Each structure stands twice: as structure tokens, then as C-alpha cells.
Amino acid sequence: MELTMIPLPTMEKLPDTMQAKQLLSKVGSNRAPVGHKQIAAEDDLSAMNTWLNEYSHTPSTYRVYQKEAERLLLWCIFQHKKPLSSLNRDDFEAYIQFMLDPQPRALWCGRQGGRGNKRGSSHWKPFSSPLNQASLTTAISIINSLMTYLVDAGYLQANPLRLLRKAKRQLQLEERKIEVQARILEPEEWEAMLETMNSMSEATPHEKDDKYRLRFIVAMLYFLGLRVGELTSHTWNAFQRINGQWWFIVRGKGDKLGKVPVNTVLLEVAQEFRKQLRMPELPVQGEDAPLVPSWRHAGGLQSRAVNVQLKKLAIETAEKYFQDKPATQAKLIKFSAHWLRHLSATMQDRAGIPFAHVRSNLRHQSDETTRIYVHGDDLSRYEQSQKLIW
Missing domain, CATH: 1.10.443.10 (Intergrase catalytic core)
Structure with a gap:
């Protein structure tokens, strides 16, 4: 079945899909050596949920972090076909470009601002639209937090996001500053x-x-x-x-x-x-x-x-x-x-x-x-x- 014909599942339903099962069961190339792990998780989804559960007592933060983690994991499985624990610097570069233009749009993007795109709806999609610069910066920050946590927990060997050039981050900050200035009330x-x-x-x-x-x-x-x-x-x-x-x-x-x-x-x-x-x-x-x-x-x-x-x-x-x-x-x-x-x-x-x-x-x-x-x-x-x- 073509990718464009498969409705994307939420994180909760991922274990029920064959394609997800195959990738989630793989030990990624960036997994830390056995014996270093500080969490019980044996696969990427479980590791991600362990990180999310650190914020379970703060519902607003949990929802925002879940949204970004879910988008990344769905992209890994259904678009990039590579385990989260195998992603390298170039993969994250590709994901950043994807967030700026999620394709195919009909599969990834729902109605912007519409209630039909709520979690649990049959019309749910991971994105409502391509991310603007502010949303992209937020997404990268959250994903970096996830990857850093998994390294600290001994689940991953390294955080590839740290290799993205500082100059690129500085460019994003300058773009963000100009965007914010346009919103400052006179x-x-x-x-x-x-x-x-x-x-x-x-x-x-x-x-x-x-x-x-x-x-x-x-x-x-x-x-x-x-x-x-x-x-x-x-x-x-x-x-x-x-x-x-x-x-x-x-x-x-x-x-x-x-x-x-x-x-x-x-x-x-x-x-x-x-x-x-x-x-x-x-x-x-x-x-x-x-x-x-x-x-x-x-x-x-x-x-x-x-x-x-x-x-x-x-x-x-x-x-x-x-x-x-x-x-x-x-x-x-x-x-x-x-x-x-x-x-x-x-x-x-x-x-x-x-x-x-x-x-x-x-x-x-x-x-x-x-x-x-x-x-x-x-x-x-x-x-x-x-x-x-x-």
C-alpha cells in the first residue's frame, strides 16, 4: 500500500502497525553499549515515553513535548524508514527540512486551527501546516531535550543534533528576532x-x-x-x-x-x-x-x-x-x-x-x-x- 493511503497512527497506536513493529524492534546504530542504560526501555518508543513521563505532572508541557516527539517518531517510521536510535546529523538535517514542508501534505497536514485535527479524531494529522521559524526553533529545542535525555540515560551514545552548526542556530535566532519585532505593539x-x-x-x-x-x-x-x-x-x-x-x-x-x-x-x-x-x-x-x-x-x-x-x-x-x-x-x-x-x-x-x-x-x-x-x-x-x- 502506498504511503499516501495509510492514515498515520498516534503514538499510542504505533505498536499495532506492522511497519512500526519492524523498526521499533531494531537496535539502532546509535544505541549505547549494553550495561550503560539507566532506564528500563528496550526500544525507541519506550525510551521516548520514559522521557515524556518525566513531564506527566505538567499537562501543558507534556502535550507540547508529546506533539514534537510523536512527529519525529512518525517521520522516522513512515517517511524516513529508519529507527530513531539510528539517526545521525544528516538525518536531523533532513527532518528539519521536512518540518518546513511536510510532504505529502495530504498525509501529514490537517486543517489549520480546525477542531477536526484534535487527537482522537479520525481526521487527525501530525501537523496543521508547515512550521514557521518560531515553531521550528521550538521543535528543535524540544527534540534536543529528548536526545540529550536519552544520552544521559545511557540509551543513546550521542546526540547528533549537537553537530548542527552553531552558525545555523544563530541564523535562526536572527530570523526569530525579526519575526518577533513585527509582532511588538507600537x-x-x-x-x-x-x-x-x-x-x-x-x-x-x-x-x-x-x-x-x-x-x-x-x-x-x-x-x-x-x-x-x-x-x-x-x-x-x-x-x-x-x-x-x-x-x-x-x-x-x-x-x-x-x-x-x-x-x-x-x-x-x-x-x-x-x-x-x-x-x-x-x-x-x-x-x-x-x-x-x-x-x-x-x-x-x-x-x-x-x-x-x-x-x-x-x-x-x-x-x-x-x-x-x-x-x-x-x-x-x-x-x-x-x-x-x-x-x-x-x-x-x-x-x-x-x-x-x-x-x-x-x-x-x-x-x-x-x-x-x-x-x-x-x-x-x-x-x-x-x-x-x-
Whole structure:
């Protein structure tokens, strides 16, 4: 049967397919010598699941990591026909090119943004579209984490991804920086968005609830630089008073624990929101209520719902303030929660907050990642270039 006629299985169903059985049973050429292994896994799928299970207590991280691991393993079996444990540097080069253009498209890509592409659906596909530069960088980072773990666990001898040239990574970072800069809100755009939010109706109790919740969402993402999944997965217990100072304790990407200082303006917004919810003015230790409650059920809003709220705000801002600026309207239509993380980094830099503090607040592992979001040098370079005369 041709590849294009075979529906791709999820990771859970891989052991049931003959083609997967044949490859999963092979001992790859990059397997570590017997006796070095620190995990019980005897095949690539089991080894991958061992790595994934390290994040089982953080559902949002688990889902993202599972998605990338699954894509890689499916590509190994059905496209590249080579065990994960045999992949070398050139194979990973090929996989990177594949992620930029998954072919055949009908087999690998489902409907972009459509619910029909959810796991468990009969129409599920590993990709919704070719990856953009930001998504590609994330995918490579996650796969590198997987391969490093398998080396540390004595399952693999080496991590071939480390051989990819540093220059290529630097190129990706530069491309990512340009991409992020296009998403940074200009001061007038940010002010217009705040004005749109602050002018929302409070005529009914429900409208007032919606307004105060949205204001809290925007303040949390902006002042703390949170990822949307971090906002929706934490409770009020994340607010901790330490030595008289308020901090937000966050378990973020890669299951890493960090803390971010709480700005006094954010604390005021939180107090107003809690008052609207008929809660004590300040968070108390052990408070397990979700930060962003849903009005429809007892739990909190999901990340998708938060993005819907923010996109609605951005579109209303575009229609209200930028009718004569089609480029700005087109920009705001693409707005998402992560843009506020970008904006937070940029505004921290512009406010004169030291680079090391910005990096710590964003909880980045490296300086080069933070530099994607910090553009003070670019502003200075632009101003200096204006000294040239004709």
C-alpha cells in the first residue's frame, strides 16, 4: 500500500502497525553499549515515553513535548524508514527540512486551527501546516531535550543534533528576532488597546465581571511576561509574600520552577479583580482557586479561551482606532496572548530594567534567547545612524 493511503497512527497506536513493529524492534546504530542504560526501555518508543513521563505532572508541557516527539517518531517510521536510535546529523538535517514542508501534505497536514485535527479524531494529522521559524526553533529545542535525555540515560551514545552548526542556530535566532519585532505593539497600538479595554461596559454584573477578568489577564501577561499556559495552569497560591515582597511562583516551560516579582500596579489590578469575585483582598497561602475562572464551570479558562478573549480585544481596537491604517488592522488581527510576553520584555528593556533581570523575569536559559525580545541596541543603532548627512 502506498504511503499516501495509510492514515498515520498516534503514538499510542504505533505498536499495532506492522511497519512500526519492524523498526521499533531494531537496535539502532546509535544505541549505547549494553550495561550503560539507566532506564528500563528496550526500544525507541519506550525510551521516548520514559522521557515524556518525566513531564506527566505538567499537562501543558507534556502535550507540547508529546506533539514534537510523536512527529519525529512518525517521520522516522513512515517517511524516513529508519529507527530513531539510528539517526545521525544528516538525518536531523533532513527532518528539519521536512518540518518546513511536510510532504505529502495530504498525509501529514490537517486543517489549520480546525477542531477536526484534535487527537482522537479520525481526521487527525501530525501537523496543521508547515512550521514557521518560531515553531521550528521550538521543535528543535524540544527534540534536543529528548536526545540529550536519552544520552544521559545511557540509551543513546550521542546526540547528533549537537553537530548542527552553531552558525545555523544563530541564523535562526536572527530570523526569530525579526519575526518577533513585527509582532511588538507600537506605543500607540498598546495605548489604544488599553483604552478599548478600559472603556468596556460595566452596565450589568456580567459585563463588569468580563471587564475585570480581561483586565487581570492582560495585566498578568504583561507585567509578569507569562506564557498563556502558565497563566491558565496556576492558582492564586502562586502569589507568595516573601520578606514583605510579593512574588509569583511559576512552574513553566520544561517543568522549571521560577519566581517573578509582582509589580505594585499588577497587585492593585489583582486586588480589584478579587474584590469583584468576592474574595479576600490579598491572596492567601494554599488558595487553590484558578487564577482565571470560567463563568460556565467550576474550573478555570483554558488557553484557547484566553486567546479568543484577547483576539476579540485586538480586533475591537483595530476597528475603533485604526480604520484608516490597514497595515495596523492586519497586524492586530493576528494578535495572540504570546504577543504580551514579547511586549513585556520590550517594555522592561525600555524602562531601563537591567538585561540580567529581564532574562530572569522571562526565565530564559540563555542570553541569546532574551536578546530576541530586547531591542534597545537596535533603537540606539537607529538613532546613531541618523547622524549621517547627505
